[in-house]
Amino acid sequence: MARKGLIQREKKKKKLEQKYYLIRRSSKKELSKIPLLSAKWAIYGKLQSPPRNSASTRLHRRCCLTGRPRANYRDFGLSGHILREMVHACLLPGATISSW
Structure with a gap:
């Protein structure tokens, strides 16, 4: 049995991921459409503004x-x-x- 704290941490990450999902998806779509490098840097900054744990790659299936x-x-x-x-x-x- 896993420690309760680890299970709760994963649940918290899941909630954050669902909360920021639309923001991340829309930013990535904008990034693929814009050809200018200077405009891409602004979008990269927008992608980095949500919390790290809201990224889907940080989730771990349990x-x-x-x-x-x-x-x-x-x-x-x-x-x-x-x-x-x-x-x-x-x-x-x-x-x-x-x-x-």
Whole structure:
């Protein structure tokens, strides 16, 4: 189980990312349209004005049950360990266990 503080930090980053998403997207579109370098510098400054943690690259996917930061499956939002336990307990419909 991950520390509670790390999980809360990731939630805070997610909220910031959603809050500044439109500002970042519109600035990046403007940047691609403008050919002048001097005008691009002003837009770069606008891109740097939101908080750093509002960038989508700073987010880290975590297991929604345990908060584990590694071995996450995007389709389920779970770590591999929890996914395996749920499949064995028949809690995920349509998922099958491979055996040989």
